[in-house]
Amino acid sequence: MKRTMLTGAAALAAAALTLTACSGGDDTAGGGGDTGDASNVDTITLAGWSLATTPEFQVLADAYNEQNPDVTVELQEYDATEYDTQMIADLAAGSAPDMYVLKNLKNFVTYEDGGQLLDLSDIEVSDEVNGVDAYTVDGATYAIPYRQDAWYLYYNKDLFDQAGIDYPDGSWTWDDYAATAEELTEALGGDALGTYQHSWQSTLQGFANAQDPDADVLSGEWEYLVPWYERIVELQDAGAQMDFGAVTTNSVTYQSQFGTQQAAMMPMGSWYVATLLAQQDSGDAEEFNWGFAPAPQLDASTTENPVTFADPTGIGINPAVDADVAAAAKDFLAFVASEDAASALAEIGITPAITNDGVTETYFSIEGVPTDELSQFAFSTHDVRPENPVSADTATLQNILSDAHSAILSGTVSPADGIAEAMDRAQSEVLG
Amino acid sequence: MATTAVDAPAAPAPPPRRNRSRLTLRNTFIGWTFILPNFIGFAVLTLVPVITLFYLAFTSWNAFGQANWIGLENFQRLLTDGTFHTALINTGYYAVLHIPLTLAVSLGLALLLNHKMRGIAFFRTVAFFPYITSIVAIAVVWNMLFSPDSGPINQFLMALGIDNPPGWTTSATWSMPAVVLTSVWREMGYYMLLFLAGLQAIPRELYEAARVDGAHAIQRFWNVTVPSLRPTTFFVTVILTIQSFKVLDLILVMTDGGPGTSTLVLAQYIYRKGFEENDFGYASAVAVVLFFICLGLTVVQFLLNKRKEV
Numbered sequence: 001m002k003r004t005m006l007t008g009a010a011a012l013a014a015a016a017l018t019l020t021a022c023s024g025g026d027d028t029a030g031g032g033g034d035t036g037d038a039s040n041v042d043t044i045t046l047a048g049w050s051l052a053t054t055p056e057f058q059v060l061a062d063a064y065n066e067q068n069p070d071v072t073v074e075l076q077e078y079d080a081t082e083y084d085t086q087m088i089a090d091l092a093a094g095s096a097p098d099m100y101v102l103k104n105l106k107n108f109v110t111y112e113d114g115g116q117l118l119d120l121s122d123i124e125v126s127d128e129v130n131g132v133d134a135y136t137v138d139g140a141t142y143a144i145p146y147r148q149d150a151w152y153l154y155y156n157k158d159l160f161d162q163a164g165i166d167y168p169d170g171s172w173t174w175d176d177y178a179a180t181a182e183e184l185t186e187a188l189g190g191d192a193l194g195t196y197q198h199s200w201q202s203t204l205q206g207f208a209n210a211q212d213p214d215a216d217v218l219s220g221e222w223e224y225l226v227p228w229y230e231r232i233v234e235l236q237d238a239g240a241q242m243d244f245g246a247v248t249t250n251s252v253t254y255q256s257q258f259g260t261q262q263a264a265m266m267p268m269g270s271w272y273v274a275t276l277l278a279q280q281d282s283g284d285a286e287e288f289n290w291g292f293a294p295a296p297q298l299d300a301s302t303t304e305n306p307v308t309f310a311d312p313t314g315i316g317i318n319p320a321v322d323a324d325v326a327a328a329a330k331d332f333l334a335f336v337a338s339e340d341a342a343s344a345l346a347e348i349g350i351t352p353a354i355t356n357d358g359v360t361e362t363y364f365s366i367e368g369v370p371t372d373e374l375s376q377f378a379f380s381t382h383d384v385r386p387e388n389p390v391s392a393d394t395a396t397l398q399n400i401l402s403d404a405h406s407a408i409l410s411g412t413v414s415p416a417d418g419i420a421e422a423m424d425r426a427q428s429e430v431l432g
Numbered sequence: 433m434a435t436t437a438v439d440a441p442a443a444p445a446p447p448p449r450r451n452r453s454r455l456t457l458r459n460t461f462i463g464w465t466f467i468l469p470n471f472i473g474f475a476v477l478t479l480v481p482v483i484t485l486f487y488l489a490f491t492s493w494n495a496f497g498q499a500n501w502i503g504l505e506n507f508q509r510l511l512t513d514g515t516f517h518t519a520l521i522n523t524g525y526y527a528v529l530h531i532p533l534t535l536a537v538s539l540g541l542a543l544l545l546n547h548k549m550r551g552i553a554f555f556r557t558v559a560f561f562p563y564i565t566s567i568v569a570i571a572v573v574w575n576m577l578f579s580p581d582s583g584p585i586n587q588f589l590m591a592l593g594i595d596n597p598p599g600w601t602t603s604a605t606w607s608m609p610a611v612v613l614t615s616v617w618r619e620m621g622y623y624m625l626l627f628l629a630g631l632q633a634i635p636r637e638l639y640e641a642a643r644v645d646g647a648h649a650i651q652r653f654w655n656v657t658v659p660s661l662r663p664t665t666f667f668v669t670v671i672l673t674i675q676s677f678k679v680l681d682l683i684l685v686m687t688d689g690g691p692g693t694s695t696l697v698l699a700q701y702i703y704r705k706g707f708e709e710n711d712f713g714y715a716s717a718v719a720v721v722l723f724f725i726c727l728g729l730t731v732v733q734f735l736l737n738k739r740k741e742v
Contacts, residue, residue, distance in 0.1 A: 085707050088495045088496075088710070089495075091496070092495055092496060107710075110494060110495070110496075110710045111496075113494065113496075114494055114495065114496025114497060115496060115497060116496055243580075243581070243602075244602070245579070245580050245581075245599060245601075245602030246579065246580075246581060246582070248575070248601070248602065248690075249575045249576060249578060249579035249580070249583065249600075249601055249602060250575070250576055250579055250582070251572055251575065251576075395708055395709040395710065396709050396711075399704060399708065399709065400515075403689070403690065403692050403693050403696075404692070406688075406690035406691040406692060407604065407690070407691050407692030407693075407694075409691075410599070410602045410603065410604070410690070410691035410692075411599075411602075411603075412603065412604040412691045412692055412694070413604075413692070418692075421692075424514075425514060425515060428512065428513075428514055429513055429514065429515060
């Protein structure tokens with residue numbers, strides 16, 4: 001009998017907890033409006049991850065503090081890989097910091113749809129800031145981007161010289177890229193492969209979704225991906241690109257492939273510039289001449305303003321903060337959108353959301369950054385599209401595409417069959 | 433409660449009447465104080481979340497705000513969700529391979545290491561080692577061993593004259609066997625330990641008697657060892673079954689469900705739906721299904737065991 005009573009009590013307690021947990025998210029009306037007085041606030045908190053190796057948050061905080069000595073931006077550290085999970089838990093529990101970084105654009109919709117972001121439309125943001133559109137829903141802006149990466153084509157000048165092949169000239173299409181990769185592989189005769197595309201789905205799908213005029217991830221009509229996959233499968237078969245299976249089974253890192261001259265080219269995001277410089281400095285990467293070119297294009301029509309992709313990284317405000325803190329946080333975010341903040345970030349090798357002439361100059365004054373014209377052009381001139389559209393279905397569709405990616409590249413199915421299968425799944429599980 | 437009622441007649445003679453209630457109360461109280469620390473942890477960290485889970489399975493919830501009650505909609509969705517079916521079949525496939533293999537290997541190891549010989553402690557430790565090794569390290573190393581072109585396993589197979597060795601974790605056909613092999617290797621030491629304990633509890637007299645009756649080694653194994661080990665085997669099978677259906681960590685780090693969906697299992701599907709796609713209601717519904725599969729199989733095993741006992 002006692003057992004029954006206790007189980008009953010536990011069940012009651014559980015039910016009570018469940019109810020409170022479920023009603024926890026209601027009173028998030030918080031701050032907002034212009035009524036708050038920022039001068040009442042001396043500390044605002046900002047979430048970041050892996051602070052020891054990710055200096056960008058501290059740079060923003062320090063640069064702001066320099067201009068506004070009365071306000072300190074305090075960082076709250078989170079785990080890099082579990083960032084979104086921890087942030088969702090903290091927001092739901094009411095213990096999240098005043099401002100938090102949207103690490104992955106694909107989770108933006110979860111926060112926005114869940115009412116966890118304050119409307120920031122009243123912050124003035126210049127047109128120079130890239131990536132604001134990605135955070136705009138029905139005309140309202142919910143986060144301010146501070147960095148906007150872009151994918152480039154990295155190339156090893158020494159290996160190109162050794163092979164006697166011309167450097168990329170900024171006019172390449174993907175077919176040119178593939179042809180050069182095969183030529184390089186042959187000319188280098190085993191010293192290195194022509195190119196290295198990492199096992200991520202974005203190394204292929206990111207470009208396809210950004211550049212292909214037929215691309216529409218949310219439609220679930222993905223036939224346009226087939227030729228993209230055929231091209232890379234051919235590269236694998238020709239031995240100009242490491243096998244997908246070899247990459248996954250040996251836990252190959254892209255840093256080691258390009259950094260130790262195992263591959264002459266590599267499409268990769270702009271963050272790798274800073275990484276490669278640091279690794280050449282520490283000895284993890286070899287010393288060699290390199291540069292980065294605009295990403296290869298689908299056809300010649302876009303070489304003037306090359307189309308590439310990468311998600312912006314933005315900062316939003318926790319709606320649970322009071323009006324004063326909200327005002328102070330908005331002031332910080334207005335600074336984040338400024339050229340001063342962009343220059344401060346460019347100094348440490350981050351690609352900021354603003355890449356005007358001044359910022360470009362700052363960026364290329366870093367020691368070791370390749371200063372050739374094409375690298376500068378690639379940095380300053382591009383049409384960068386978000387990797388994923390913002391929608392509640394994005395995460396699910398991305399997972400389906402990720403399964404197709406590994407199935408096709410491991411040779412389990414042909415590109416056409418793999419994509420057809422993925423489209424069936426999208427229809428029956430998401431769109432149907 | 434029903435079982436208590438059925439068991440009651442079998443209980444020994446009733447205790448003396450005097451002070452019975454006080455004594456029972458005291459004993460119960462002492463009993464509870466012993467298990468209370470554990471029970472509080474269990475209640476807060478397991479019981480409450482599990483009960484919450486049953487509620488969430490009937491809702492649509494994205495981690496924020498109100499969980500909307502949608503009745504059986506999540507379960508209806510399960511009926512037509514092809515990926516869920518794939519995950520269900522994959523989980524069954526994993527269990528069917530993993531349970532008998534681990535049972536056989538760990539029992540074999542236990543028999544082997546139950547002899548008196550030099551360095552026995554060393555060998556037992558070695559067999560137990562994989563179990564305490566970090567799962568991530570295991571996944572990385574085995575992935576390399578399984579590497580289709582440069583991996584030692586395939587090079588060995590090619591040296592044996594097999595021209596077309598399997599692609600292991602890079603092939604949809606062989607990825608599940610590869611994962612099963614790795615997990616058998618990882619878990620055999622733990623179950624070996626349980627079997628060793630069981631083996632050492634078998635009275636020597638039984639073997640002597642069997643020998644006197646002229647039974648040879650194989651007969652002694654089938655007629656003495658196996659029946660005497662039944663309680664251990666039963667326990668190991670139950671634990672193994674539950675573990676197999678709940679498998680997540682190894683698959684997550686070794687293949688991430690791939691290539692394609694060839695190693696996607698239920699626990700990973702729950703993780704994906706919940707923590708990657710923020711569809712906690714639906715993830716809870718899948719978790720409820722997994723819970724009932726584990727519960728159902730355990731009940732069946734208990735019933736079978738009971739029948740054998742009679």
